[in-house]
Amino acid sequence: MMAWSTPPYLLADVSVRRVMLQVLVALLPGIAAYVWLIGPSILVQLVIATLAALLGEAVMLRLRRRPLLLFLTDGSAIVSAWLIALAFPPLSPWWLTVVGVLFAIVIAKHLYGGLGQNPFNPAMIAFAACIVSFPALMSQWPALGLKLSLAEQFEIIAGLAPRIDAMSGATPLDALKTALKLGEGAVDVPTLLANQDVFGNFAGRGWEWVSVGYLLGGLWLWQRKIITWQTPVAFVGGLTLLAAILWAWNPQQFASPLFHLFSGGSLLGAFFIVTDPVSGSTTFRGKLIFGFLAGAIAYVIRVFGGYPDGVAFAVLLMNLCVPLIDMYTQPPIFGMKNPK
Amino acid sequence: MISRDELSEIRDNGLWKQNSSLVQILGLCPLLAVTTNVVNGVMLSLATIIVMAIANVAVASLRNLIPHEIRIPVFILIVAALVTVVDLLFNAQLHELYLVLGIFIPLIVTNCIVLARVEAFANKNPPLQAAFDGVFMGVGMLWTLALLGGLRELIGGGTLFSGIDMVFPGLQPLQLLPADYPGLLLAMLPPGAFILLGCLIAWKNWVEARAAARHSGQRSLPTPPAPLTDHA
């Protein structure tokens, strides 16, 4: 008798590993833009995160007595790790990245049984846990124009060099929010955007090009059928719709949809995070609901809430709803659409 | 009166086997809400122990006088009265702590474990047993609260016994981890409380499974709700 015993005996040439690999590849344009515009420190973070993820994965697999090699090489932990690294400030101390990654892999992923079984998006759990725990570190983004050599960046990450004040230049979103809050209505968005150096043509010098990189990668994933269009489109729709309404109502106090679309984690979220198949909705209508509400909540948190960006929390909040969404949006099956 | 066996059974149940927090999963609100440090947890537990022990005795003594239809309101009445007394005492003697514990002292009334013990034990047993049950259930709660509080404090800020000065004005908290430990704030917040309690429950399951594997004659491996045979 042969090794297999179940039909079908023909299998398409696909695998989880290849899926994850393609996601990693799709992240490359964004990473390239990141390195080009913000600095190579992100590469160090990516390496740290990857190593931490593999370590956490290996330890948990060992403890749970699951095949090590098979799951270490499936690439899912690396995808999570990269997304964490990209979501964290590039000059975070190394241990922050490690804590985040381990939290994601150990608690959010393996306590639920590992690959495919986690109800929450591990990367976003890591982000949320860290911004709640270390709000100061998590909102210290390098000021643009901060020219640091790779060695200096490395030293800061490793904790060898002191963290410098200039590093706490806020991200466009954070800066906008703080400015508006301080101004108490005296400041308006257009002048802000025009005057501060963080803000570029439409969303912040540099950051928008990173977003464009993510957009390209995402489109490629869609073309490769790794992701479907529903969630990203609905996410972007939810975000821009709210942004557009408020912007139209009061352009002095609310930034344009374009700004929101290209700042913060919007596009990384739209193409790589809300699309996480494991923790996201799976039905056609479910994906639309999931994406739309995630986008809307992200906007509300970012504009009215306590955190500079809302994508992570929005995704987690929608993760919570996934079982119910899926349950109530089951598509009609063959022959049940219009029962004659 | 009470036999040694009975006593040790009540003790084991209260402290470990039927531990309110780890096994019965009752009385969670104070368990999670006030355990930002050891001191809060211990003090609230002490209040609960007092209430539970006296309520148990009261109910066990009066159990034959209470008509079935209104037993719940009467039990609650008894518990609520005791809680209010404790509340007044805390207010008078440990005012600062009283402010910290906030509504969780009056909420001992609705602490499920109190009513659960009254219903399930005191209502069916004589006063002495009921008293022991109240005390040991309470101590079972105390050590879990203290443990959880300690963990949260330590992970969250690297200290232990913070707030001790509210109870013993002369004492100072311990700083266990180096002063530049950044502190995983999450542990002090509700999510950390939930997650750490989950880990404690898992720890207890693990201890039990190991004990069961060592002693023969008892199987306590929880039967898997879902198969995991696919990854041998």
Place this chain on the structure above:
Amino acid sequence: MTPPVKTPTAPVMALRTAVILLIFVIAFTSLLAAAHLWTRPAIEEAAAAEKMKLIGEVLPPGLYDNDLLADSRRLAPAAGLGLEEESTAYLARKGGRASALVFEAAAADGYAGRIRLLLAVAVDGTLLGVRVTQHKETPGLGDYIEPRKDRNKERPWIRQFDGLSLAAVGDRAWRVRKDGGRFDAVAGATVTPRAVIKAVHRALQYVAENRQQLFTADGAGK
């Protein structure tokens, strides 16, 4: 489970239950009332001590000899205080003469909502001390305004206000250093201190404007 006695009619049952419940209620209410009477003095004392302790943090003990809690007065809501409701102020007297005022104020624009402050101002307009009594700032980030949480135990941030006055510090200096003022702040968390500084500044201005009324013996009435 109920013993198989004959079931009584509803009114009888109602009466019976009511009586039994009544007995229990009376018994336990008496218990409570007794406990209440017994603990009341202690509780009032504790509450007063608590208040005094707080006041003691902003008001040096040498500045008064009256019973502050007895010498309280209500302040009307005022924008200068950042308060929309009435608040209580205590007038400190030394030898019968007003020496300082302890009062509440609030900053509406903290990072996460209102920050309530307790201030003590001497008759000459010098700030004796400021304490935060209530806030929702991010733990570990904005909460260094609370001396208990401040990592700088030597000289907690909030003590910077001690001894300042409108006269000594020009209007432009009531800002964090980053904005060109004289106050230090933790980098990356300047929203909170900005709010506190602004509130303190405004409160001092409020005191200056209403000096007359505030420090005269029975100014605003009790």
Place this chain on the structure above:
Amino acid sequence: MITALAIMALGAIVLGAALGYASIRFKVEGDPLVEKIEAILPQTQCGQCGYPGCKPYAAAISAGEADINLCPPGGMDGVRKLADLLGREVKPLEAEEKPKQIAIIDEQTCIGCTLCIQACPVDAILGAAKQMHTIIEPLCTGCELCVKPCPVECISMQPIAENIDNWKWKYPVFEIKRAA
């Protein structure tokens, strides 16, 4: 003190009266839960649970007197369903779970004493006095109650043989190590 007592007494009278009145006026009998529990029990009527048949056991569970893990024929599956219904924790079965069996009478040895017929709770045994008895296979629930009474020990329990009609597809299991 007096006002306190008066107010609380007033409350007590109102609530007490309402409760007492309601407890008589709104009394209901019958327990649909027992039926739901009984529907889960396998109806083997074997008494292994310590109750004389499935219904009494169901009543005992419903009254909170019996644990849910006492019925071996129901197996872990049964325990799980009961736990689901009652919202209790799943517990391991109190006894070994056995594969389904039926009784077989050795026709050579049977003396036709009819004792087994009396023991069988579901009338699955056919025979008359002094004649060979047989078990009607489809009716036998495998409760084993007939085994003991037989004076010549001619009844044995045998696992139900697998055939094409009752054959089941197995739970797929893969050896991952092979690839890892």
Place this chain on the structure above:
Amino acid sequence: MTHYLFLLVGAVLVNNVVLVKILGLCPFMGVSKKLETAFGMGAATTFVLTVATGASYIIDHYLLLPFGLEYLRTLSFIVTIAAIVQLTEMVIQKTSPLLHQVLGIYLPLITTNCAVLGVPLLNIANRHDFVESLLFGAGSAVGFSFVLVLFAGIRERVEGADVPLHFRGAAIAMVTAGLMSLAFMGFAGLDRYQ
């Protein structure tokens, strides 16, 4: 008007009773194994909590405060709540067996739900007026039901997951509740106009 809206949103999401205020956890953990039961419990709690906040406001405002009997708060509130619960149960059982099937078995549990006493006490601590009290009560109850139902949905799904042995059951449920609570922290600050 917006004030009420913020109060309501605050009670449902931002200061969710279960995940932020940490009240009512025992039913939250106990009755969330199945979606249906979660719906039932949610409905029953919503009813009782709303009635309880109203009743306790009246008791506090018209019976206790005028006579300076604040120390009887806990006692009178909880006894009233217990009686309401028991009455409701009896009435439902008789008049609507269907409703009783749905809600009945949860009603007795509600008496020991901290939220049912905690929310009225918070109402008093926050000096809510009658309408605010009711809104806060109803909002908290809806918040409770909302997270209960979501939690039940997730628990049903996690049921099928390959959770490490010792984490099965209550432990992983706790972790899940923790991660839910983490997600809910995202709402922080949304009620600051309150």
Place this chain on the structure above:
Amino acid sequence: MLAQLFRFKGGVKPQTNKTISVQEPIAQAPLPARLFVPLHQSIGGAPNPLVQAGDTVRKGQLIGGADAWVSAAVHAPTSGRVLAVEEHVAAHPSGLPTLSVVIEPDGRDEWIERRPVDHQSLPPERVRELLRDAGVVGLGGAAFPSHAKLTPARSVAMEQLVINGAECEPFMTCDDMLMRERADEIVRGIAIFRELLAAREVLIGIEDNKQEAIAAMHEAVLRLAPDYRVVAVPTRYPAGGAKQLIRVLTGKEVPASRRSTELGVQCFNVATVYTAYRALACGEPVLSRIVTLTGNVERPRNWEVSLGTPMREVVALARPRADTGSFLMGGPMMGFEIPDLDAPVVKATNCIIAASPGLFPPPPPEMPCIRCGACAEVCPHELQPFELYWFSRARNFGKTQEYYIFDCIECGCCSYVCPSHIPLVQYFRFAKSEIWAREREKQAADAAKERFELRNARAEREQAEKAERLARAASARTSEKKAPPERTNAVDSPPAAAAGEPAAAAATDADAIRKAAIAAAMARARAQRELAQPKNTDRLSAEQEREIAAVEARRGAQPATPEATAGAAGSGAPAGPQRGE
């Protein structure tokens, strides 16, 4: 003849590998030394054996009579002697035996008397009976007795008769060759079915990768029945599934819960039609079928094989290559591994594929589902296979039914595309058979409960009668004022009490018996528990886990092994016969 085609959702396009086996025409396979004809070759009731060991039979002689309406007769494939009617391994994934007639051919191949009939002259019921007695069953794979599908629904007029020549399974070419070589017979056979169903329209669906077959059928239709339509359908697995083909040709969707006749459409395989034609027009029952022998063989080809021929001999005709590891019956998507080559060719054997690791690489290890949705994308029934999988795996069968597990046609598309290589179909089959088993158990439990209650009622009645008799006797006694005192002494009770007592005594008596029985049962249960326990608990949990895992693994590797629960439960007994090793 352009028809408007519809689309069915989903489906996959695996490599078809069909050309290798269509190079040569259909050949007649030689008769083996022994034929093993299973009596049960179709869905439905098992036919009764009509012959005994020692009988001689002639070709076409009825050896198994249909047992019920849904059942089909079985015939001797050649003349010879019946050696035995015994259990023989079946062509079934379980490898379990089934009652079969063993025939030793005498080589003369002597026919019974064949009686061709003209179906037009007979009433439809008679035609259906004839088909049943000729053993005509669906040859498209399901082997459902065809006559049972030939009754039109009463309420709906029959609109379309769909003839399934799609043959979408890779490797398989038996229908293709049949259509190429015997198109005329097929078209004539269609006429029979059309008449029985009174169908308005006939649509013959053939996948567009079989141009020769399309041409042959087209030509035959033009000649014999120009109003039939031969339609080329796009090649996409499973276009040949009845419901998919109906959808493509007519636009109708038939859910699992409804019969296709209720929607005015019915579907038959081309080979079925062909055998029906032979049965009526030539009087020849179904004795053989076309089998594709392909895969890892030297000589792939279609053969006409007598039913009952052991697979071993059939396989030899194709000369399998040395590295062949096993053989599949059916196509690579839906077929199964033949557990034992002694199993005979049956009516459902359309194809035998020699499998080798090179041809069908063993599947990579199963990973957890990542909910990527690829499976749902390709499921032709628009199900959510990953949900079905999740719940099947958790053994939450109620939920699987909520997600329509019984609408799954087990086509295997979902498994084919799954990046986690999950044997989804296997999980679904597992769940389905568990649900069926539960259904059976539930019915048995209900019946047992009923019988138990009947018995109790009877016992009560008897007790009551007995008590009444006793009471009557006692009252008779008490009314007899001058009763002899010895008698009361003998029963040892004062006469006054006697009236009430016996009934109670009888009741307690019955109670006592019951209690004793229960007590005995409990004692036994306890004893068993004690017996079983030491075996179970002196083992470490880790070890136990590993052992269970090992057992499960063994079980998974050999679906043929009868359930080894005993082994898993730790009873220490050998885990049943290790068949198939």
